[in-house]
Amino acid sequence: MxxxxxxxxxxxxxxxxxxxxxxxxxxxxxxxxxxxxxxxxxxPPRFRVACAAKPETVEKVCEIVRKQLALPADSAVTGESKFASLGADSLDTVEIVMGLEEEFGISVEEESAQTITTVQEAADMIENLKAKKA
Known part of the structure; x- marks a missing residue:
């Protein structure tokens, strides 16, 4: 207050x-x-300070999301894209996370997977997990 x-x-x-x-x-x-x-x-803050993922990571996540959701290659998927607004339900989100784990060689905890709602959040999580793994 x-x-x-x-x-x-x-x-x-x-x-x-x-x-x-x-x-x-x-x-x-x-x-x-x-x-x-x-x-x-x-x-609420007008901007969010975050450890931004590399552009190539964000682009790879966009590709995986397009593939998992069977979206056209020219569909607008960006870092700000929310999975729900792209038509993903909870099962689709689980499949996206599994695709990310396979592609990047990481393991995402269930609690972390449930908090991911955007492409950027997924890319940031991947960067953090890769940094911890290294």
Whole structure:
């Protein structure tokens, strides 16, 4: 939860105080939360920092995805492509992961396989597994 606290706040002085009179108000502290101020809500990051896979790895994953899903060779499959938006169901995703394991000589744990939703995530996982293996 985002909060902003100020150590002092200026409030307009009431008309009953003369121009040179000082109020006995010394300090006011306020705390605001993002609930009432939408601009203060924590926003999701606008970009994601990740260890990007090599372009050749991403392209090879694209080829495997096209093959497993029987997509035409000219179909638009990129790193940002989600398996589900390409028509893959859970069984197709398992077959894609098996194809990746065979092609790259890696072994993907079931927990990791379930978190992969895009071509880029698959390529990044492959790079990480290959680095650990080396």
């Amino acid at each position: 985002a909060s902003i606290a100020t150590s002092s706040v200026f409030f307009p002085v009431s008309s009953s105080l003369k121009q040179n009179q000082v109020s006995n108000l010394k300090m006011v502290s306020l705390s605001f939360t993002g609930k009432n101020f939408p601009s203060l809500r924590l926003q």
